[in-house]
Amino acid sequence: MNRLLILLLAVISASASAQNWSSILNSSRAVDWSGAGVTGGIPDAAWTQCGSTVAAGASAATIQSAINSCTATHYVLLGSGTFNLFSGLNMKAGVVLRGSGANSTFLVFSGGVPCGGQGAQICFLDSSGYYYGGSNVAIGSPNSATFCGTAGSGACNNTYTTGATTIQLSNVGTSKISNGQYIYLDQQNDSPASASTVTSGMLVCDTATGSDSCSLEGGAPGRTSNGVDRSMVQIVKVVSGCTSGCTGAGPFNVTITPGLYGKKWTSSLSPGAWWSANDMQNAGLENLSIDSTAVGTSTESGIYFNNAFNCWANNVRSMKPNRNHVWLWQSAHNTIENSYFFGTQNAASQSYGVESYIASDNLIINNVFQQVTAPVMMGPSMGSVYAYNFSVNDTYYVTAWMQQAFAWGHDAGAMYNLSEGNITSGYWSDVFHGTGGANTVFRNYASGWEPGKSEDTAPYQQFSYNRFGNVVGNVLGCKNTTASYPGNCGNPYHTTYQTNGGVGQAASIYDLNAGNSASGVTVQADPYVTTSLMRWGNYDVVNNATRWVSSEVPSGLSDGYAVSVPSSQTLPSSFFTNSQPSWWGSVPWPGIGPDVTGGNIPGVSGHAYLNPAANCYLTTMSGPVDGTGNVLGFDASQCYASSGTGSGTQPGSPSGLTVIVK
Secondary structure (H helix, E strand, O other): OOHHHHHHHHHHHHHHHOOOOOOOOOOOOOOOHHHOOOOOOOOHHHOEEOOOOEOOOOOHHHHHHHHHHOOOOEEEEEOOEEEEEOOOEEOOOOEEEEOOOOOOEEEEEOOOEOHHHOOEEEEEEOOOOOOOOOHHHOOOOOOEEEEOOOOOOOOOOOOOOOOOOEEEEEOEEEEEEOOOOEEEEEEOOOOOOOHHHOOOOOOOOOOOOOOOOOOOOOOOOOEEEOOEEEOEEEEEEEEEOOOOOEEEOOOEEEEEEOOOOOOOOOHHHOOEEEOOOOOEEOOEEEEEEEEOHHHOOOOOEEEEEEOEEOOEEEEEEEEOOOOEEEEEEEEEOOEEEOOEEEOOOOOOOOOEEEEEEEEEOOEEEOOEEEOOOEEEEEOOEEOOEEEOOEEEOOOOOOOOEOOOOEEEEEEOOEEOOEEEOOEEOOEEEEEEEOOOEOOEEEOOEEOOOOOOOOEOOOOEEEOOOOEOOEEEOOEEOOOOOOOOOOOOOOOOOOOEEEEOOOOOOOOEEEEEOOOEEEOOEEEOOOOHHHHOOEEEOEEEOOOOEEEOOHHHOOOOOOOOOOOOOOOOOOOOOOOOOOOOOOOOOOOOOOOEOOOOOOOOOOOOOOOEOOOHHHHHHHHHOOOOOOOOOOOOOOOHHHHOOOOOOOOOOOOOOOOOOOOOOO
């Protein structure tokens, strides 16, 4: 090959791989988030209808028959009106169930479908339904393998390189791995005898025994081997290397996408791989309302993605499911967008909006959550993006307790996820089921306040062993004295910048390091949470200023997670996309951050505008500022530009690259 061409390709490759966050973070603390969601964007804008429009009043059996008979790259259209359904619906790969509008087509359920055991009103499930605890995927089973390195050829090297796109698999089970298939990479959790002795490094752990534990309750999802859970899971697609199906001793050198996330992988924790049939792909749900009120607690989810890939929900209004509105269970590259989620059955601790339960690279974007205890519930998940959502009135059964909207680390293995541009009450990484870290919060507004709440009023909480958090370019706290959003919170409500005082602390911006105790188990305080926390360019109402403080950048760490003090106070508009979303409208973009002026959220010196989801709720939907009241009318087409069927908010590939060859 011509040497000039080689150089040209090398420069293009280097330019294409540069990340928007590269001047602030590094690959030990962040990943390429540009591929989150349905790969290439939601594809069905040009799909055609199969069969006749299903008229209002049709039964669940009639709708199910229409779905089953529909061929790939087609949609089933439901007419305007109400459908009273005594059972749930099972989706089919390559098929969309489309209503005539979220304010026009109403699915009122009084029953569900099993969907792999948990139950749902709408189920996206692959044909086998294998799950992490099943015998088919256990170590040494037909659907398992050993993940033995990242060398490009030859024998297993038992070395794991961050970002590697070639992996080595040995002892591949008899069910085979084929090109185009999604597989789950995992490894054993850490299990130190005393958690507090692990004074640096990433700790992915869910042990729950005695006076020096990683978690209070344990039980994080993941396979189990040698009595140890395997909660760190990354879902990847096999691109090449298994044309004829890989099976046997190997090793097989397999190309994957995306590359390997993070630097935690190590041979000492016995990395492995497992898989299901993985044929639930390219299916969607659009333009309709789901009412789960009459179903009660007989099913868990409104919409359940189970071993589902490149599927989506767009312009959906969901009301009163049991546990969660959307469950992303062992699923990757799904998009949940332009939707409205109202309430749950019990407003208790298990009352969630979008819950991740072994997930990778999903995109949850431009949604409204009202009266949901935890709009975002993060179990084991890697590389997912939560962007430009709005939540209000995160209802919780403890009257005075403010429940932060983002349960940002609830199980072991919540790692390398991005929250960007959201408007919410706050973030909470707890110690109930285990630990993870290296999650990023960028350009969000978190008030740390809700009406009538006097406990736990902090925008950002990060408790023991949830290390290496990145908090960059946010607006934090509430200092509003008007009736406008977020309502009159006093003058000021927040009085403390940082506390290490423990669970339930009020009126602080950051609540860090806290442990907890329950039922004879104690998680001790972990000062390394603060030591390893990256803070840069955040405006807060206690200081009434933006902090560019070099001592809050963990540049001196010796465990591989250090990050240099940025040389500039200039922040990129986004960490995951190069362009303003097509549906953004007239709101300034970016709308939140230290470089934003003239914003319309009161009390934060003009550094934050209401995002499109918040404008939709407060203006188009006429939602109460405090989030009280009944379910509201909603249709994305009334709120957002270009948000209808097949809009595809997924960002495209990098563009505008400039190559100079000398």
